[in-house]
Structure formats: C-alpha cells, structure tokens
Amino acid sequence: MSCNPLTTNPLTCYADWITNAASCWSATANQRAVNAIIDTLAVSIAGSRETPVTICLKLGQQWSSGNCQIIGHAQQLSAPMAALVNGTAAHALDFDDNFDPAKAHASAVLVPALLALADERNLETSKVVDAYIVGLQILGKLGQAVNPYHRSRGWHATATLGTIGAAAACARLLQLDADQTAHAISLSTSLCGGMMSQFGTMTKPVHAGLAASGGVQAACFAEQGLTAGSDTLHGSKGLRQLMVGPDIEMLAEQMQGKAEHGQSMQFDSNNIGSPLHIEQYGLKIKRYPNCGSVHRALDGLLALREQHKLTAADVDHVLVRAPAAHLANLMYHEPENAMQAKFSLEYNLAVGLRRGLVTLADFTLAAIDDTDTRQLLDKIHQQPVDLFESEFPTEVHIHLNNGKTLQTSVTMPIGSLANPLTQDQIWEKYDACVQPMLGRQQTCNLQQLLQQLHSNQPVSSLMRSTR
Numbered sequence: 001m002s003c004n005p006l007t008t009n010p011l012t013c014y015a016d017w018i019t020n021a022a023s024c025w026s027a028t029a030n031q032r033a034v035n036a037i038i039d040t041l042a043v044s045i046a047g048s049r050e051t052p053v054t055i056c057l058k059l060g061q062q063w064s065s066g067n068c069q070i071i072g073h074a075q076q077l078s079a080p081m082a083a084l085v086n087g088t089a090a091h092a093l094d095f096d097d098n099f100d101p102a103k104a105h106a107s108a109v110l111v112p113a114l115l116a117l118a119d120e121r122n123l124e125t126s127k128v129v130d131a132y133i134v135g136l137q138i139l140g141k142l143g144q145a146v147n148p149y150h151r152s153r154g155w156h157a158t159a160t161l162g163t164i165g166a167a168a169a170c171a172r173l174l175q176l177d178a179d180q181t182a183h184a185i186s187l188s189t190s191l192c193g194g195m196m197s198q199f200g201t202m203t204k205p206v207h208a209g210l211a212a213s214g215g216v217q218a219a220c221f222a223e224q225g226l227t228a229g230s231d232t233l234h235g236s237k238g239l240r241q242l243m244v245g246p247d248i249e250m251l252a253e254q255m256q257g258k259a260e261h262g263q264s265m266q267f268d269s270n271n272i273g274s275p276l277h278i279e280q281y282g283l284k285i286k287r288y289p290n291c292g293s294v295h296r297a298l299d300g301l302l303a304l305r306e307q308h309k310l311t312a313a314d315v316d317h318v319l320v321r322a323p324a325a326h327l328a329n330l331m332y333h334e335p336e337n338a339m340q341a342k343f344s345l346e347y348n349l350a351v352g353l354r355r356g357l358v359t360l361a362d363f364t365l366a367a368i369d370d371t372d373t374r375q376l377l378d379k380i381h382q383q384p385v386d387l388f389e390s391e392f393p394t395e396v397h398i399h400l401n402n403g404k405t406l407q408t409s410v411t412m413p414i415g416s417l418a419n420p421l422t423q424d425q426i427w428e429k430y431d432a433c434v435q436p437m438l439g440r441q442q443t444c445n446l447q448q449l450l451q452q453l454h455s456n457q458p459v460s461s462l463m464r465s466t467r
Contacts, residue, residue: 010145010267011233014138015182017272018172023130029278033132034453035426039097039285040090040111041071041450045466046360046433047092048072052202056085056209068119069463072437079120079220080213083166086112087212091158091205093360094342095289095433097415099136100261100281102143102161103151105208107283109162110135110169113212117170117219118459125453125462127173133278135169135215138185140262140277142233147263148388149244149251151196152325159194159207160243166215174219186228188218189239199291200332200340234267260390282417285426288358290342293326295413297345300396301352304406312353312372314400317379320345321395324384334377338363350376360432438466 025033047053048071057073066078071086090096090108099106114128114135142161143150151157167188171181191214194207222228232238241248244265252265259265261281288298297320304310320327327345335341341348341363350373351362361367385392393409400406412418421429427447435443446465449457 008267008269009230009234010141010269011185011230012178012182013269014141014168014272015171015178015185018134018138018168018181019176019178021134021273025130025133025276026279029133029276030129030454032278032282033129033136034450035285035423036097036107036132036283037111037128037453038426038430038450040107041446041466042430042433043093043095043289044071044086044089044112045437046095047089047205048437050089050092050205052205053085053089053092055202056088056206060085066120068116069460069467071463071466074467079116080216082116082119083113083212083216084209086116086209088205088209091208093289093363094205094291095286095360096208097286098284098292099140099143099277100284101140101147101263101277102157102165103147103261104139104143104157104162104165106136106139106158106162106165107132108208109158109166109211109215110139112209113166113215114169114173115459115463116212117173117216119463121174123173123459124456125459126456128459129453131169131173133276134172135165137273137277138168139165140281141268141272142239144259144262144264145233145267146240146244146265148260148325149248149265152328153245154196155243156194156196156198156204156207159211160192162208162211163192163214163218164188164239166212167218168215170215170219171222174223176219176223180222182230183226183228184219184222186230186232187221187226188214189232190228191218196329199329200335200343202339204339240267258388258391260388282420284413284417285415285421285429287414287421288348289360289363290348290358291329292413293329294345294348295415296326296394296410297322297396298348298352298358299413300394300408300410301349301398302356304396304398304408305353305356308406310353310398310400312376314402315353315379316399316401317381318349318353319381319383319395319397319399320349321383321385321397323389323392323394324386326389326394327382327384330382334374335368337365338368341368345382346377346380347373349380350374353379
C-alpha cells in the first residue's frame with residue numbers, strides 16, 4: 001500500500017506519515033507526552049488492585065506467560081496480556097486523562113500498549129515518548145473524522161478508536177514500514193468495539209485494556225506479514241460509515257462551520273501532522289477520579305462553595321444546565337456502587353457540596369452509603385441543553401435557603417489546556433495515587449525514573465519499579 005494523492009486513502013496516508021514523520025518534537029509536545037505517561041502510571045498503580053484488574057490478571061496467567069511486567073503485581077505476562085491488564089488498571093478508577101478530538105481516554109490505551117511492547121522488546125523510554133505522540137495524532141485524526149456523532153450515538157471511543165490509535169503507536173514503536181503499518185491499522189478495526197451502555201460497570205475499564213491489547217496484537221500480526229483490507233477506514237463498509245450511520249454525509253455537511261475540537265466528520269489526509277494534536281488540544285489530566293462529563297459542573301460548584309464559604313446546610317438545591325451529551329453520560333441518579341457513583345452528577349456534586357473536594361476515598365461502599373451524602377442527592381437537579389459543549393458552557397445555579405441564587409458557568413474544566421494542572425499538581429496527584437500502594441521510598445525511586453523518560457533508559461527498569 002502507498003499513499004496516492006489522487007485517491008487520498010486515509011489508511012495509506014496515515015501509514016506513510018507514521019513511518020516517515022521525524023521524531024524532532026517540540027519541548028511542549030515532549031513534556032506533555034511525559035506528563036501523560038506519569039499520570040497514567042500513577043492512576044494505574046492506584047487502580048491495580050481493583051476487581052476488573054485482578055480478574056484480567058488471573059485469566060492472563062492462565063492464557064499466557066511472558067517477560068512483561070504487570071503494574072502493581074509480581075507476575076509477568078506476554079505483551080498482549082500485559083497491555084490488557086495494565087490498560088484495565090489505567091482506566092479502573094476513571095482517573096485517567098481525556099482527549100477531546102477523539103472523545104476518548106487516550107493515554108489509558110496508548111501508554112499500556114507501548115510499555116508492554118517496549119518491555120518485551122527491551123526498548124528505551126525515549127522511543128515510547130515518540131510513539132505516544134504519533135499514536136495520539138492518529139487517534140485524534142480518527143476522532144475528528146467520526147465525532148461527535150460516533151460517541152453521541154453510543155460508541156465508547158476509548159474502545160473503538162483507541163484500538164486503532166494503539167495500533168498506530170505500536171507500529172511506530174516497532175518501526176514497521178508503511179505497508180506493514182497500513183495493515184496494522186486496518187487489522188485493528190477488526191479488533192475494536194465497545195458501547196457506552198457499559199458505563200458504570202466493570203466492563204468499562206476493561207475496554208481500555210482490550211484496546212491496548214488489540215493495538216499490540218495488530219502491530220505484531222502485521223510485523224509477521226499478516227495483511228488486511230485497504231478500505232477499512234473510508235470505504236462504504238468502513239469504520240466511518242458503519243460507526244456513525246447511513247446519514248454520515250448529511251451530518252458532516254451540518255458540521256461545516258461549527259466543528260469543535262476539529263471534528264469535521266471528514267478524513268484529513270493532507271495535513272496529518274499539522275497541527276500537532278498534543279500541542280493544539282493537549283490532554284485533560286483529571287483533578288477528580290470520576291467521569292469527565294461531571295468535571296465542569298464540579299469545578300463550578302466548588303468555586304462557588306469556596307468563594308461564598310458555603311456549607312451543605314446553606315443550600316436549598318443546585319441546578320446544573322449542561323450539554324445533553326454530558327448529562328447523558330451521568331445516568332446513575334442514585335448510585336449503588338463505586339462504578340455507578342463515578343457516573344452520577346447527583347453523587348459527585350453532593351460530595352463536593354459536603355466536603356469541598358472529591359477524592360478516591362469518596363468511591364468506597366461506605367462513602368457511597370453515607371446517610372448525610374445520600375440525603376443531598378435530591379437537592380441536585382439537572383437540565384440538559386441540546387447544544388454541543390463548545391456552544392454551551394456548563395452552568396451551576398446554587399439556590400440558597402435565604403432566597404439568594406449564586407451562579408457561574410464553566411467552559412473548560414481544571415486540567416484542560418485552558419486551565420492546566422501545574423507540574424507540581426501533577427506530582428501531587430502522582431504521590432496521592434502511588435504512595436499508598438508502593439510506599440514512600442519506591443514512590444521516590446519511580447519518580448526519579450519518570451523524570452528521565454527522554455533518556456535511553458530501558459523500559460524494563462521503569463516497569464520493575466511499578467511492581
């Protein structure tokens with residue numbers, strides 16, 4: 001396969017760019033990639049003992065053996081199985097980053113896939129950073145070609161587009177040629193899948209693990225000579241047509257002039273590396289361990305609470321007006337477990353109203369069943385607005401018992417490019433996630449290795465420090 005400018009098949013054009021793009025990335029791109037890896041390893045360590053992870057690890061031991069290390073555990077597995085387990089850990093707490101062009105949890109897929117493959121092949125961390133930037137770019141380009149409707153119609157983009165982005169990243173890491181890379185991407189479309197109906201269940205974090213594993217498998221299959229079709233992205237029976245719907249062209253026309261996050265619903269085969277997505281859009285590193293759709297509302301509530309020195313007793317009720325797509329993700333109004341609580345507007349705002357922050361400690365059964373918190377659920381009201389998130393900010397209206405109303409609106413959450421976490425805040429989150437699991441000394445040792453990701457240190461040394 002090769003990129004023909006007359007046909008501009010996005011598959012072959014993407015493959016050419018992946019293979020030939022120079023690795024001289026800007027300092028901004030490199031630092032953001034490093035921060036994504038730091039954050040992903042931190043939340044993976046914190047999530048490494050969650051039930052979906054231990055189930056995947058148990059089965060992985062039955063299904064395979066290998067030399068790839070498992071985050072937070074002593075066992076070793078093959079690269080695909082290590083990617084499965086570590087990817088599930090990365091997404092287990094819903095504390096991992098978001099990536100707007102793809103509407104996906106990008107790093108929870110890309111980082112575990114790359115680290116597993118690099119661990120197996122004894123590659124250096126600097127090559128992982130390079131492959132991460134490349135994989136994120138392709139993931140973003142795919143997202144722009146099918147979103148926002150791919151996601152709003154119920155596909156979990158972390159599982160669907162994430163698999164393809166991981167395949168692209170792994171192809172770059174393995175230095176596959178353009179034909180092999182095209183086959184890896186094409187093959188990955190046969191390994192991708194996942195629906196938003198799994199939100200609030202154990203299966204949702206497994207989506208990230210399956211996508212990471214699928215990316216590793218696709219690249220390795222292509223490396224060994226397995227071939228795949230050439231029309232799997234743009235063809236009449238390709239990803240864009242099938243994973244949006246038969247009205248794709250009408251929707252794409254409607255998006256003209258109002259695309260958000262570059263989501264034109266068209267494949268861009270001419271400017272694949274420009275703008276570079278990690279520079280243009282960045283990643284949303286999460287402040288709270290819950291669904292990103294609640295973050296704008298939570299930021300607004302906490303800001304008003306702090307500004308006016310409010311307590312829960314001062315509040316009659318809270319009204320949140322937000323894009324319908326955001327509120328659709330927050331479907332558990334009276335959550336019964338930690339998984340559901342992460343997708344509950346009512347629970348998260350009730351906790352924020354009571355405590356002034358939402359942390360990992362708020363997602364235990366004891367916290368969720370707390371009588372004082374549950375009594376506040378009925379005070380949280382929501383009103384969906386049928387506009388895109390770029391067209392309508394999240395509004396928070398706090399109605400007080402004294403008859404006054406306080407209100408604010410939030411366009412971009414804390415942790416986004418518009419309101420990023422500082423480097424110190426990223427390390428604070430790292431400490432909070434890692435130290436309870438690994439202890440102070442090992443947390444410090446791992447931090448020193450993470451500060452040298454641009455070097456030629458072996459990935460195996462880094463991964464050993466996560467065990």
